[in-house]
Amino acid sequence: MPNNLIEITPSAYDYPLLIRHLLDTPLARSPDQVIVYREHRHTYRQFRHRLGSLASALTDLGVKAGDVVAVLEWDSHRYHECYFAIPMMGAVLQTANIALPPEQLLYTLNETGASTLLLNVDFLPLIEPLASRLPNVTRFILLNDRPELPATTLPVAGEYEALIESGSPFFVFPDFDERTRATTFHTTGTTGQPKGVYFSHRQIVLHVLATLVDIGVATAQGRVHRDDVYMPMTPMFHVHSWGVPYSATLIGLKQVYAGRYAPDVFLRLIRDEGVTFTTCVPTILQMLLNAPGSEGVDLSKLKMIVGGAALPRPLVKAALERGIDVCAAYGQSEACPTLTIMHLSTAQTTGDADTEVELRIKPGYAPPLMELRVVDSDMRDVAHDGKATGEIVARAPWLATGYLNDPKASERLWAGRYLHTGDVGSIDLDGALHITDRLKDIIKSGGEWISSIDLEDIILRLEGVTRAAVIGIHDDKWGERPLVLVHLLPEFKGSIGRDEIRAHVKRSVEKGLISKFAMPDRVEFVDALPLTSVGKIDKKKLRAEYRVQLPAGHMPAAAE
Template identity: 55%
Template sequence: MTAHVIERTPSAVDQPLLIGTILEAGVRSAPEQEIVYADKMRMTYRQMGERVRRLASALASAGVKPGDTVAVMDWDSHRYLECFFTVPMMGAVLHTINIRLSPEQVLYTINHAQDDVILVNREFLPLLDAIKDRIETVKTFILLDDGEGPESSSIQAHGEYEQLLAAANAEFEFPLLDENTRATTFYTTGTTGLPKGVYFSHRQLVLHTFALRAATSGDGHGRFNQSDIYMPITPMFHVHAWGVPFLATLLGVKQVYPGRYVPEVLLKLLVTERVTFSHCVPTILQMLLASDAVKQVDLSNWKVIIGGSALPKPMAKAALDMGIDVFTGYGMSETGPVLTLSHLQPHMEAWDNERQAEVRSLTGRPVPMVTLRIVDEDLNDLPHDGKSQGEVVVRAPWLTQGYLNDPEQSEDLWRGGWLHTGDIGVITEDGYLKITDRIKDVIKTGGEWVSSLDLEGLVLQHSSVAECAVIGVPDAKWGERPLALVVKKPGAEVTAEEIRELVAGYAEKGVISRYGIPENITFVDSLPRTSVGKLDKKVMRAEHIG
C-alpha cells in the first residue's frame, strides 16, 4: 500500500521554516524586553527589530545580495546577535570567523568560504592587516568600533557599523526564501589537516531551536523559560553559541552579551544583570570558581550548561555546593550542536550533591528528534548496559549534510547513513549516554581499552589537582601506556606516587582496569588548548611523544 502524500489546494501556502520567524516571535511577545552589551549598549527587542532592517539596508547598499557570504569577526555583542538574523534573512550566508585561530587558518577559512564582506572589530584589524594581500574574494570591510584597538590600519572600511545603521532605511523587505537555503557556515578544527567547513540551513536552525525549547521548557532544574535572563559564555563564532541565542530570542528573554571574557567582568554582569542561564566550557567555569571575586557573589540562581569537553565530577560537585545548577550538554560542530542534555529525572532531584554530580557529569539523554546509537565497526547496536563501548552515531533534522566543498570527508562523516561523531561511549540502562573517549584518544594497553577521560576524572579527585590530561604513549611491551599530565592547584603539593595510589584504589574497586594505573605522571604548569577551550591532545602528543 502506498502512503498518502497530502494534497494542497492551489491557494494554500506551505510556510517555510525561516530564521526570521524566530525574531518576529521575540519582538511580538516582548517588544520592550532588554538586550545588553556589557556596559556599552542597551536596547529593546523592538529596537533590535528595527536595527536588523537597517543593517539589511546597509549591507544591501554595500552590495550584499542573496547567495553572498558575510563574515563576522567580533566579541560576543549585540552586533553579532543582529548578524545572526540579518544576514541569513537576506538570503546570504553568515560566516562566523573563529578569531582564536592562527592567522594562516583564518586566511584559509576566509578564502575557502569565499567571503564577500567582513564585519571586523577594530581590535582584530592587525590580524587582517597581516593577511590582507592574500585574501582572495572579499570586496568590502565594515568596521565594528568599541573605541579599542589600533588607530591606523591598511584595511579601508566601507563604513562604521553604527554610522551605517543610523543612515540606513528602516523599511527593508526581506525575501521569502526556501527553508533549505544555507544560513550559516563556520569551521571546525580537527587533530589533522585544514579546518573543515560545516553549514546549516534555515530549516535546520529553526528545528534545532524548537528541539532546545522542548528539552528545556517546564519545571525542574536546568530549564530555560521566559522569566530567565541569558548570557552566553561560549563564543558566538562557535556553533552559533550552541544555538541558544536563537532560543533566547524566540522566548523574548533578556539577553546579556559580555564582550571579551574576563572573570571579573563576567561575575559583575552575572550580579548586576541578574543572569540566570548560561553555557560554557569547563575551563571557563573553573576560571570563575577559582576567582577571588566569586566568594563575594551569590550564584544560587544560575543555571549553566557545560559542554565542549567532559564536566569532571569534582567540578560539578563544587559548583553544586555553591548553589549553581550545573549540568552537561553534548554535541559537536557537525551537529549544530546539541544532541543530549544531562537533566536529572524528577526522582533524582532529592539526591544529595555528591550523587547528583554523578548524573550531571554524564553526557546526558537525547533531546527531542535526536536518534542516537552506540555501534560496533559494522554499525551493529551494542547493549545499553553502561559497560559496552561503541562509537556514537546520530541522526537529527539539523545535522550538517557534509563538509563544505569536501565530498570525500563528507561521505566518511556520513558513512552508512549515520553521522559519525568519532566519540566512544556507553549508554546506561536508564538511557544516559557517557562519552568514554574520542576514538583517536582511547588508550589500547595490555589488550584492553582504557578511557583517557575516565582516568582524568579519577586524577581530578585529588584535592591538590587543578587540571589533568591523559594521553597514550608507545610502549614496547604493552602497546601503549597512559601518561598523565597534571597541573597542581596554586600553592598545593602532590606527588606522582600519591596520584598512582589514588588511581590504584579505584582499580581495586573495579572502577577502572588495573592497566589504567599510570606509571608515567608529569607535572606541568598548564595544558595546551584549542581555540574553543578544549584540551589539545594533538599538541600534547607532539610535545611528549615526538
C-alpha cells in the same frame, strides 16, 4: 509507493522554516525586553529595526543573496544582529574563529569565498597583513568600541554603526527555500586544515525548537523559561554559541553580551544584570569559581549547561556548593551542536548528594527528533547496560549533511546513513548516554583500551588537582601507554608528587573502577595546559609536544 502529498491551495502560505520567523513571537510578546552590551541597551523592537537597517546597508554596498559575509567579533549585540540579519537577507553568515592561527584563519576565509568581512578593530593587526591574500574579500566593515576609529590600511566600506544609521529599518526580508544555507564555520580537527560545516535555515530552526522543548519540559532542574536572563559564556563564533542566542531570542529573554571573555566581567554581569542562564565548557566554570571576588557574588540563581568536555565530579560539587544548577550536555560542531542534555527529576535532586553528582555529569538524553545509537563496527546496536561500548552515531533533522568542499570526508561522516560522532560511549538501563572517550583519544595498550576520560576523572578527584590531561605515548612493547599531565593548586605544589598520583589511581584499580592497565607509567606536573579556542584542553598540542618514547625495557605498571 502511493502519492499522498497534500494539495496546497494557491492562496495558502506554504510556511518555510526560516530564521526570520524566530522573531515573530518575541516581537508580539516581548517587544520591550532588552538586549545589553556594555552601555548599549536596546529593546527587541529596536533590535528588529537595527536588523532592517543592517540588511538595507549591506544591500546598498552590493551584498546579495548567496554571498558569504564573515564576522570577526567579540560577543556583542552586533554579533547577535549578524546572526539574524545576514542569513535573513539570503546571504550566508560565516562565524570566523578569532582564535585560529593566522594561516588557518586565512584558509577558512578563502575556502568559503567570503566577499565581505565585518571585523572588530581589535583584529586589524591580525587582518591587515593577510588582506593581500584575501582575493575574494571586496568589502571590509569595521566594528568599534573605542572612543575613536583607528587608522587602517584596509579599504574600508563603512563603520558598523554608521551603516545602521544609513540603512532603512523597514527592509523587507524575503521568503526563500528553507534549505538555503544560512551559516558556515570551521571545526578544527587533529590533523590537516579546519573542516567547514554549514547549516540551512530549516536545520537551525528545528534545532532551536527541539532544544527548547528539551529544556522547557524539565520538571525543575535546568528548566529555562521566559523570566530567565541569558548570557553566553560560549564564544559566538563556536557553533552559533551552541544555538542558544537563537533560542533565547525566540522566547524573548533578556540577553547580556560580555564582549571579551574575562571572569571578572562575567561575575559583574551576573550580579548587575541578574543573569540566570548560561552555557560554557568546564574550564570556564572553573575560572568563574576561582576568580578573585567570586565568593562575593551570589551564583545561586544561575543555571548552567556545561559541554565541550567531560564534566569533572569535583567541579560539579564546587558548583553545587555555590548554588549553581549545573548539568552536562554533549554535542559537536557537526550536530549544530546538540546531541544530548542531562536533566534530573525532582526526586533525583533531593536524594543522596553523591548520587546527584554522578547523575549531573552524565551527558544525558537525546532531545526530541534525535535518533541516537551506540553501535559496533558492523553498525549493530550494543547492549544498553551501561557497560557495552561502541561508537555513537545519530540522525536528526539539524545534523550537518557534509563538510564544505570535501565529499570524501562527508561520505565518511555519514557512512551507513548515520552521522558518525567519532566518540565511544555506552547507554545505561535508563537510556542515558555515557561518553567513554574520543576514538582518537582512546589509548590502546597491549590489547586493552584505556579511556583517557575515565583516568582523568579519577585523578581530578584527588584534592589539590585542578586540571589533568591523559594522552597515549608510543611504547615498543605495549603499543601505547598513558602519560598523565597534572596541574596543581599552588598550595599543593610540593606536597603531591608522582607517587601520590599513582597511589591514588591504584586505589581506583583495587576498587575495580578502572583496569590495571590504566596505571600510568609517567606523571608530569605542568604549570598550564594548552587550551583550544573554545576552552577545551588541546590534546593535539600535547601529543605533538610529548611525542617521545618511554625508556627501552621500561616495565609498564600494569605488569608489575
